[in-house]
Amino acid sequence: MAVKFLGQYLLEQGLLTREQLLEALEVQRQCSPMLGELAVEAGLLDARQAQTINDRQRQEDKRFGDIAAELGLLDAAQVDQLLALQKSRRKLFGEILTERGMLTRAQLEQALAEQQAERASAEQDYRQALAGHPLEREIALAIDTANKQFTRILKSRSQFSAVRDAPLEQVDRVSACIEVEASRRLLIGLAADPATTRQIACAFMRIKPERCDDELARDALGELLNVIMGYVIRDTLADDEGYTPSPPDLDLGLPALAAKADHALTVAMTSELGEFELLVGR
Incomplete structure (x- = not known):
């Protein structure tokens, strides 16, 4: 079983066409503006200021409003105003589907129940795989960081999908691997197909x-x-502990990275940009 976004699940079940999915996702995007967009729209920030805050989010694990306040660009009342406006505009994906007649309420409720059952099974597999794993904390941090950076940097959602027995072996997959030498070695890698x-x-580059x-x-x-490795290192090593990261290796591949590790776990991740794999080992 794998965790999927509702739209992906409905597409696989034949309840939505790809055209309907793309239409609904675009409506949802319009109903879920980022705080920077709302601030510019409201005249509280200009585009350059909003971009400065977005750029800071690449280096700092902080919310848009917190960085804006630190820079003196927005006060607490203005941030609250933007958050309330963002919440008032937000619509659930299922709500959009029923409003546009793509699904009936009964179809949606049945699909949600089935999707949640698959999600529960996949999350149980994940908990079992992490329980007692030597890198339990690092793996959880890597997944959480990937999800946050997809939202903040790539303006797209990402989430855990499934535990892999081993990385995929397709020869056309694009990969990046980093090795960090510290009190204990840490290996981390990403891989995806060329389109993703x-x-x-x-x-990432706009x-x-x-x-x-x-x-x-x-x-x-x-x-x-x-970026992902930087946050994992920051949150797992002591403040005074030195470490030496390698530059990203774009030729190694996740199967070869896994072979170098004494302990490793590979998880499939799903995002609105496509599926990818995340490996953490040592």
């Missing part, structure tokens, strides 16, 4: 698909991994 890698790269070639996409995957 390009989607990630375009979102560029159009026609400007993204294969080399640029690989480099962007490595930079995203650098």
